Amino acid sequence: MFWQRKDLLGLKYLSVEEINLILDTAIPMKEIIGRKIKKTPTLRGRSMVTLFYENSTRTRSSFDLAAKFLSADTIGVAAASSSVAKGESLRDTGLTLNAMGVDVVVIRHPASGAAEYLAKYIPAAVINAGDGTHEHPTQGLLDMFTIREKKGSITGLKVCIVGDILHSRVARSNIWGLTKLGAEVRVVGPATLMPLDIEQMGAKVYTELTPALEGVDVVNVLRIQMERQQQGLFPSLREYSRLFGLNQARLELTKPDALVLHPGPMNRGIEIDPQVAYGSRSVINEQVTNGVAVRMALLYLLTGGEYDAISH
Amino acid sequence: MPYLIKNGIVVDPIDETLTELDVLVDNGSIVEMAKDLTAPEAEIIDAKGCYVCPGLLDMHVHLREPGYEYKEDIESGTRAAAMGGFTAVACMPNTNPVADNAAVINHILERAARVGVTRVHPIGALTKGSQGKELTEMADLQAAGAVALSDDGQPVMDAGMMQRVMQYAGMLGLTVVSHSEDLSLTAGGLMNEGAVSTMLGLKGIPNAAEEVMVARDILLAENTGCPLHLAHISTAGSVRLIRQAKSRGVKVTAEATPHHFTLTEEAVQGYNTNAKVNPPLRRQEDVEAVKEGLKDGTIDVIATDHAPHAYHEKDVEFQYAANGLIGLETAVGLVFSQLVQPGILSVPQAIAKLASNPRQILHLSGGKLAKGGVADITIIDPNLSEVVDPAKLQSKSKNTPFIRWKLTGLPVLTMVAGKPVMQKRRLLR
Numbered sequence: 001m002f003w004q005r006k007d008l009l010g011l012k013y014l015s016v017e018e019i020n021l022i023l024d025t026a027i028p029m030k031e032i033i034g035r036k037i038k039k040t041p042t043l044r045g046r047s048m049v050t051l052f053y054e055n056s057t058r059t060r061s062s063f064d065l066a067a068k069f070l071s072a073d074t075i076g077v078a079a080a081s082s083s084v085a086k087g088e089s090l091r092d093t094g095l096t097l098n099a100m101g102v103d104v105v106v107i108r109h110p111a112s113g114a115a116e117y118l119a120k121y122i123p124a125a126v127i128n129a130g131d132g133t134h135e136h137p138t139q140g141l142l143d144m145f146t147i148r149e150k151k152g153s154i155t156g157l158k159v160c161i162v163g164d165i166l167h168s169r170v171a172r173s174n175i176w177g178l179t180k181l182g183a184e185v186r187v188v189g190p191a192t193l194m195p196l197d198i199e200q201m202g203a204k205v206y207t208e209l210t211p212a213l214e215g216v217d218v219v220n221v222l223r224i225q226m227e228r229q230q231q232g233l234f235p236s237l238r239e240y241s242r243l244f245g246l247n248q249a250r251l252e253l254t255k256p257d258a259l260v261l262h263p264g265p266m267n268r269g270i271e272i273d274p275q276v277a278y279g280s281r282s283v284i285n286e287q288v289t290n291g292v293a294v295r296m297a298l299l300y301l302l303t304g305g306e307y308d309a310i311s312h
Numbered sequence: 313m314p315y316l317i318k319n320g321i322v323v324d325p326i327d328e329t330l331t332e333l334d335v336l337v338d339n340g341s342i343v344e345m346a347k348d349l350t351a352p353e354a355e356i357i358d359a360k361g362c363y364v365c366p367g368l369l370d371m372h373v374h375l376r377e378p379g380y381e382y383k384e385d386i387e388s389g390t391r392a393a394a395m396g397g398f399t400a401v402a403c404m405p406n407t408n409p410v411a412d413n414a415a416v417i418n419h420i421l422e423r424a425a426r427v428g429v430t431r432v433h434p435i436g437a438l439t440k441g442s443q444g445k446e447l448t449e450m451a452d453l454q455a456a457g458a459v460a461l462s463d464d465g466q467p468v469m470d471a472g473m474m475q476r477v478m479q480y481a482g483m484l485g486l487t488v489v490s491h492s493e494d495l496s497l498t499a500g501g502l503m504n505e506g507a508v509s510t511m512l513g514l515k516g517i518p519n520a521a522e523e524v525m526v527a528r529d530i531l532l533a534e535n536t537g538c539p540l541h542l543a544h545i546s547t548a549g550s551v552r553l554i555r556q557a558k559s560r561g562v563k564v565t566a567e568a569t570p571h572h573f574t575l576t577e578e579a580v581q582g583y584n585t586n587a588k589v590n591p592p593l594r595r596q597e598d599v600e601a602v603k604e605g606l607k608d609g610t611i612d613v614i615a616t617d618h619a620p621h622a623y624h625e626k627d628v629e630f631q632y633a634a635n636g637l638i639g640l641e642t643a644v645g646l647v648f649s650q651l652v653q654p655g656i657l658s659v660p661q662a663i664a665k666l667a668s669n670p671r672q673i674l675h676l677s678g679g680k681l682a683k684g685g686v687a688d689i690t691i692i693d694p695n696l697s698e699v700v701d702p703a704k705l706q707s708k709s710k711n712t713p714f715i716r717w718k719l720t721g722l723p724v725l726t727m728v729a730g731k732p733v734m735q736k737r738r739l740l741r
């Protein structure tokens with residue numbers, strides 16, 4: 001099959017075939033990352049802008065490297081150093097970048113729907129690198145790539161997402177993507193951090209960690225933002241950790257070969273015990289490598305590349 | 313110039329009757345109402361198949377003047393009102409400066425006399441600057457022409473303050489119009505809380521944000537005896553609270569907007585900023601409850617909460633977009649399409665909520681066509697259809713989610729003090 005869409009805005013909007021196409025395309029990309037000489041000329045003459053209204057060294061570097069490994073030209077526009085600070089509208093910023101001949105705009109923005117808004121106005125491809133509490137599709141895809149690579153298939157797996165579901169775009173993208181591919185997705189966290197009616201996205205809701213972890217194949221631990229405590233959404237990090245922190249004893253509730261994922265950066269000792277984070281079940285570092293591979297695949301597909309031309 | 317309205321069906325919303333009568337108008341008044349009238353000197357207005365109604369009054373409108381003329385002003389707002397079949401509007405005080413003193417009320421009335429196409433009845437603020445801290449000079453506001461009091465958009469959060477507001481307004485017989493919203497429950501919410509807000513990743517506003525304040529305001533009205541009017545009711549729980557309060561005799565009235573009886577939270581899908589409004593569009597069961605409340609009389613008034621915003625205030629990321637939508641020019645079409653045609657309201661019941669009930673609440677005369685009465689008249693053709701076209705809207709702002717909707721049942725004449733200001737879907741001035 002061929003990639004048809006101009007943009008990648010969220011996993012909610014993708015078909016099973018489209019998700020599989022991205023994941024399949026990421027396999028040869030990962031092979032490139034494993035080479036000594038990583039540069040391939042595939043996207044020579046193409047350009048990518050990272051337009052980040054929130055700081056994220058991790059996601060931005062991942063996109064940057066993905067583009068560079070494929071020989072695309074990249075520039076970064078940070079909110080603080082651009083006309084954004086002068087109050088230019090997102091539409092105008094997008095149109096300006098577009099007029100400069102950019103092929104792909106990667107946007108990270110604190111407002112849900114910002115990527116969709118931008119995509120509506122510019123002919124360039126838009127990749128959503130996280131919009132508010134809506135979606136973070138490339139994180140969802142790299143999580144799925146990691147799970148699929150380790151488990152062979154996603155169908156029939158039980159995946160438990162632990163933490164602040166309310167504010168998590170990672171959780172939403174994972175729920176959409178994993179349920180489309182036939183996994184059972186459980187979400188667990190404090191009642192004050194659980195969005196209303198999330199069952200309607202296809203997830204099973206738990207507020208207790210023990211039953212949520214029982215018999216799962218994958219645990220995806222979300223980062224807890226310290227500011228949520230200041231907002232009065234949970235009483236203390238101590239109690240959060242006591243109720244929802246993933247430690248070795250709790251990991252025993254899962255299947256013996258269960259994987260542990262974390263989108264990073266970690267708060268060690270709070271949502272995840274270091275013993276678990278660096279333990280044998282952890283695939284946290286592989287997630288980072290896979291993130292580059294998935295983003296290479298997306299850049300390739302969104303600029304008109306075909307899967308058959310790169311697979312062997 | 314005398315006018316003779318021929319062959320129409322006269323709507324009496326108070327006696328709930330429909331009668332085929334001709335209406336003769338001269339010198340600003342209704343001279344005669346009878347069958348088969350003739351008046352050789354009068355201009356004939358053929359109203360065959362149409363409803364001849366007391367002039368409609370929208371008691372919840374933001375005209376934005378003074379201060380926000382780039383969104384709307386008294387001239388453009390009353391032009392929109394006339395197109396929408398309204399002979400009068402009551403305008404909310406959240407202007408700049410706030411209408412919290414007689415000077416601003418006088419200014420609005422003077423501007424309305426000069427450039428207004430319809431009548432304009434200003435509503436004064438409850439508290440100075442609508443800050444919820446100090447009472448306004450309510451007697452002064454009343455003497456200047458304020459028809460009611462409200463801090464619309466900025467609810468009085470302190471219950472003790474609201475109690476004093478109602479005691480003082482009640483003393484003067486002024487209705488308090490409450491925008492019932494507990495800001496600690498809204499807390500930055502952007503749309504109704506539920507599956508759609510969860511999927512879109514937009515912070516939700518629970519039904520309780522409205523209901524907690526509706527309950528509080530009802531209790532305070534009961535305590536103080538002050539007439540209370542609850543603006544833009546959006547939830548099933550609020551309808552239930554108002555129904556209970558009315559059954560035990562509390563002096564409370566309520567209004568619903570066309571968007572709240574027509575649309576659900578689904579209208580926000582795709583981050584549609586024209587569907588961003590406060591209170592937010594709710595779920596289907598809330599829409600049904602609002603319709604039920606309109607049908608059984610729990611909700612007395614249909615008002616639009618006409619809230620113009622400039623293009624650039626809506627063409628932004630959803631969370632930065634202004635709240636509100638324009639409603640004057642689509643209200644009658646939505647009332648007829650959504651409520652009258654499906655049989656939820658009879659024509660006299662619908663006109664009661666658009667003409668006589670709001671006047672009672674604001675202590676204004678009219679609301680019924682009668683010999684000797686003022687000739688404020690709206691004629692509605694129940695079979696006329698039109699597709700909502702932003703280019704044809706009179707309002708300065710075009711922020712409506714009803715663009716391209718086909719509406720059936722439209723005003724074809726708006727007559728203010730015996731003079732047509734809109735006829736056959738065209739403004740005359």
Ligand SMILES: [Zn+2]
Pocket residue numbers: 464465491543544590591
């Ligand atoms: Zn309001």
